[in-house]
Each structure stands twice: as C-alpha cells, then as structure tokens.
Amino acid sequence: ALALNIAENVCFKNNKSVGMFSLEMTAEQILHRILCSQSEVESEKIKTGSLDGSEYQKIVSCVNSIQKKPFIIDDQPSLKITDLRARARRMKEAFDIDFLVIDYLQLLSGSGHLRSLENRQNEVSEISRMLKNLARELNIPILCLSQLSRRVEERTGHRPMMSDLRESGCLSADTQIIDADTGKPYSIKELAERKNQKPINVLGIDKDLKIKKRKMTKVFYSGKKQVFKLTTKSGREITASANHPFLKQEGWSNLENLNINDKIATPENTKVNWDEIKSIEKLQVEDVYDATVAEVHNFVANDIIVHNSLEQDSDLVFFLLRREYYDPYDKPGQAELIVAKNRHGAVGSVNLSFRKEIARFENYTPLHTTEMEDQADAFSEYPTDN
Numbered sequence: 001a002l003a004l005n006i007a008e009n010v011c012f013k014n015n016k017s018v019g020m021f022s023l024e025m026t027a028e029q030i031l032h033r034i035l036c037s038q039s040e041v042e043s044e045k046i047k048t049g050s051l052d053g054s055e056y057q058k059i060v061s062c063v064n065s066i067q068k069k070p071f072i073i074d075d076q077p078s079l080k081i082t083d084l085r086a087r088a089r090r091m092k093e094a095f096d097i098d099f100l101v102i103d104y105l106q107l108l109s110g111s112g113h114l115r116s117l118e119n120r121q122n123e124v125s126e127i128s129r130m131l132k133n134l135a136r137e138l139n140i141p142i143l144c145l146s147q148l149s150r151r152v153e154e155r156t157g158h159r160p161m162m163s164d165l166r167e168s169g170c171l172s173a174d175t176q177i178i179d180a181d182t183g184k185p186y187s188i189k190e191l192a193e194r195k196n197q198k199p200i201n202v203l204g205i206d207k208d209l210k211i212k213k214r215k216m217t218k219v220f221y222s223g224k225k226q227v228f229k230l231t232t233k234s235g236r237e238i239t240a241s242a243n244h245p246f247l248k249q250e251g252w253s254n255l256e257n258l259n260i261n262d263k264i265a266t267p268e269n270t271k272v273n274w275d276e277i278k279s280i281e282k283l284q285v286e287d288v289y290d291a292t293v294a295e296v297h298n299f300v301a302n303d304i305i306v307h308n309s310l311e312q313d314s315d316l317v318f319f320l321l322r323r324e325y326y327d328p329y330d331k332p333g334q335a336e337l338i339v340a341k342n343r344h345g346a347v348g349s350v351n352l353s354f355r356k357e358i359a360r361f362e363n364y365t366p367l368h369t370t371e372m373e374d375q376a377d378a379f380s381e382y383p384t385d386n
Contacts, residue, residue, distance in 0.1 A: 001359040002320055002337075003145055004033055007071070007101050012038065016098040017070035019091045021084055023107035027073040034071070037360040038062045044357075070095050080109050081127045085134050092138045100138070102131070104145035128314075148319075149243060158326050160319040161223040161340065170222040170288035172239035175301045177202055177291070180213045188289040188301070191219040203300040204293055205247075205265070209272045216299060218292040225288045228255055230304075233276040236266060238302040241288055245307035247298070249274060252307055265305040272305070317341035322354060335361060 004020075011018040022030055036043045039062040041055045051059065072095050074087055084102070091097055102108070110126050135142040152160050173189035180201040191200070197218060204214035225241045242256035247265035258264070263274035293299045293308045300306075319338040323330040333356070338349045351364040 001033070002335075002361050003101050003103060003143055004030065004359075005037060005361050006143065007099065008034060008037060010099045011069050011071045012066065015069075017072070017095050018099045018101070019072045019088065019095065019097040020074070020101040020103070021079065021087070022073060022075045022103050023077050023079060024103060025075065027075040030073050030075070033359055034066060035059060035062055036358040038066060040358055040360070042357045043359065070097075072097065078107070078109070081130050084108065085130060088134060088138065092140070097138075098140055100135075100140055100142045102142065102144040104147065106147050132314075153326075158323070159321060160338065170225055170241045170244060170290045171301060171306070172227055173287050173289060175238065175240075175289070177216070177299065177301050188219060188291065189287075191216075191291070192221050192289050194219075202293065203267060204296045204298045205267075205272060205305055206296055209265075211267045211270045211272070211300075214296050214299065215294045216291055217294055220290060222288045222290050224285050226285050227283050227288065229279075229281045229283055230255060230258070230277060231279045231281070232264070232266070232304070233278045234266070236275060236303050238304050238306070239283065240306070247272075247305050247307075255280070266303055267300050267305065275304075314341060315343040334364065 007018045007020060010016045020030065032043070032046065035041070035046060039055075039058040041051065041058055045051055045055060046059070072091055074091070076083075076087075079087075088097075088100060091100075105124070105127065108127050131142055131144055148160055152158055171188055173187060175188040176185045177188055177191060178185050180203050199215045199217045201213045202216045203211055206212055227239050227241055229237060229239045230246075231237050240255050243254045245252040245254055246258060247253075248258075248262055253262075258277060258280065260277055260279065262277045264277060265272045266275045267273070291299060291308050297308045298305055299308060317340045319340055321336040321338060323334070323336075324332045333354055335352045335354045336349050337352055339347045341347065351366075353362045353364045354360070355362065
C-alpha cells in the first residue's frame with residue numbers, strides 16, 4: 001500500500017510517468033486500490049457497488065483524472081530478472097517512465113545462468129545487482145519491495161531492522177575478519193564501530209571458487225538476535241544467526257538448514273576446502289553484525305566462508321511499522337516509516353497516518369506541541385543499525 005501511494009504521488013501529483021511490475025496482484029486489483037486511495041471511497045463499498053450519489057461522482061471524477069495519467073502496470077507473474085529488465089527497457093522506450101516499482105523481490109527469479117553451486121542466496125544477490133544496474137542504465141529510481149523474516153514478529157516491540165531482510169543473516173560481535181593487505185585480525189564489532197568506515201580488503205571466493213582479495217565496503221550493527229555456534233571437524237568455530245548462509249558443495253544454505261556431517265567451504269591457500277560440521281549449539285540472544293562485500297558478496301570470517309548482507313546494492317532501505325497490526329489498541333491509525341539506510345543522507349524515522357479502509361498513508365498531524373518537536377528531530381535522534 002505504501003509503495004503504491006508513493007507511485008500515485010509521483011504520477012498524479014507530480015505528473016511523472018510511473019511503471020509498476022506487480023508479480024503478486026493483478027492490474028485490476030492494483031487499479032481498485034488506486035481508485036480507493038484517490039477517490040477516498042472505501043474499498044468494500046466499491047466492491048459491493050453500495051455507493052451514494054457523492055461517492056459515485058468521486059469515482060467517476062477519479063477515473064476521468066487517472067486515465068489521462070501515464071501509470072503503466074505489468075502484472076506478468078513469475079518473471080526472471082532478465083525478462084523484467086527487457087520489459088523495463090521497452091517500458092522506458094515507449095512511455096519514458098521516471099519511476100519504477102517492483103512488487104516484490106522474493107517473487108523474482110534469477111537469470112538461470114548461475115552455476116549449480118549458487119542457489120537462492122546468490123540468485124538474490126544477482127537480482128539485486130541487476131536492479132542496481134538497471135536503475136543506472138535507465139537513469140530512474142527503482143523501488144523494490146522485500147519480505148522480512150518472521151523473527152520480527154517474535155521480537156518485543158516488533159521493530160524491524162536490517163537483519164530481518166529475508167535473505168540476510170548476521171554474525172556475533174567477536175567474529176574475526178582478516179585484513180588481506182596487512183594480515184591483521186579485527187573483530188566484526190571493531191570494524192563496525194570505526195568512526196571512518198573506510199573499505200578494507202578481505203578474502204572471498206569468486207565464481208570459480210578461487211580465494212581472492214575483495215573489498216569490504218561496509219560493516220554494521222544489526223541488532224540483537226538468537227545465535228548458534230557452529231563447530232567443524234578441524235576445530236573451526238563461528239557464531240551466527242539461524243538465517244546466515246554458509247556455502248555447501250550443493251550451494252548456499254542457511255545455518256538453520258545445516259546438519260551434522262554436512263561439509264561447508266573453508267579457505268585453503270587460494271582454493272576451497274570442504275570441512276565437516278561436528279556440532280551446532282544453540283546459544284543466547286546477543287548483539288550481531290553484518291558486512292557488505294563488493295562483487296562476490298561473501299567473505300572469510302573465523303576461517304570459514306560466509307555470505308554477506310542482502311542490502312548491499314540499495315541506496316535507501318526503509319521499513320514500515322504499524323503497531324496496531326500486532327495490537328489493535330496500540331497507536332491505531334498510525335504508522336512509523338523507518339529509514340534504516342540512506343547512502344546519500346540522514347537516517348531516522350517519521351510518523352504517518354494510515355487510513356485502513358482506503359489503504360492510504362498520509363502525512364501525520366501531531367496532537368501536541370511536544371510531539372511536533374519530536375517529529376521534527378526524528379532524523380537527528382534516531383539510533384541506526386549503521
């Protein structure tokens with residue numbers, strides 16, 4: 001709903017051409033939502049046809065207005081990223097779109113040209129990279145929706161964070177990462193807490209499973225999470241969240257899907273060695289961290305090859321929190337937009353109003369002066385994962 005509202009504002013209020021790939025909802029369903037939002041007539045009334053005279057006139061006026069606007073919807077399901085890229089290029093050529101929305105990431109599939117070793121984890125990385133390149137090629141912003149892990153529902157307060165991105169896991173604070181230029185070891189916490197987040201060279205594997213230097217561009221705090229200690233037959237140990245990916249001979253696999261005696265990738269000079277898992281032990285909830293590595297999206301930590309964060313290619317990452325979703329009496333009609341990453345500006349959070357009956361987000365009007373002050377300071381006060 002929020003993504004559609006953003007697209008509506010771009011198209012109907014700013015007179016820009018908008019494209020939308022809807023892999024889940026049909027064009028008719030999207031149009032129904034647009035009619036509800038723009039006419040401010042309740043969805044149920046439109047579905048049942050129980051409209052009074054003024055509501056009918058609102059619908060007619062809305063239809064006459066939006067049919068003149070360039071809002072292009074492609075509702076072809078089960079697209080490969082290569083197909084989406086080709087369709088987006090044609091959309092740009094035919095309608096000169098200024099903004100593109102994709103709903104949503106997990107319904108896209110990769111190009112199909114990946115090696116058999118590289119399963120969904122690398123497929124998502126490939127999709128992310130291709131969307132980034134597509135945005136640069138077409139010279140337009142692309143808004144791509146993504147599902148979150150179910151663990152956000154189990155957390156007190158239900159506040160989403162980077163580590164909740166579906167394909168993104170995290171590592172414990174004491175995880176060791178070697179500077180490939182100096183050989184000096186750093187804990188991932190040390191790297192995350194540096195005032196100057198200068199990129200460093202680390203070790204990672206390429207598509208041919210060769211160990212090479214790769215640039216780690218960012219290390220960041222990901223909140224608190226249940227962790228597990230994985231121990232291999234050779235004595236290597238690493239503590240990670242259940243959804244952090246490790247490389248098996250069959251492909252990338254989350255820790256929660258690994259079993260005793262499975263073999264995972266470890267570095268041996270310039271090649272990969274396969275080390276057998278001896279034990280996986282459940283530990284406590286603790287602070288966790290993650291990192292971003294350019295191009296290959298993996299790195300060596302505690303002498304084990306692990307995958308990096310999902311958000312590496314995004315310029316902006318934001319989450320939506322509606323507390324009434326979990327408790328109908330907790331701030332009903334209100335939502336919080338959390339800007340968790342902003343490559344070119346501030347991070348923070350702002351409040352929005354949500355009109356559920358028409359699925360529309362609007363500017364939030366504070367009831368008290370102190371609340372207005374809090375809203376104004378949101379982007380300077382909000383603690384970030386970064």
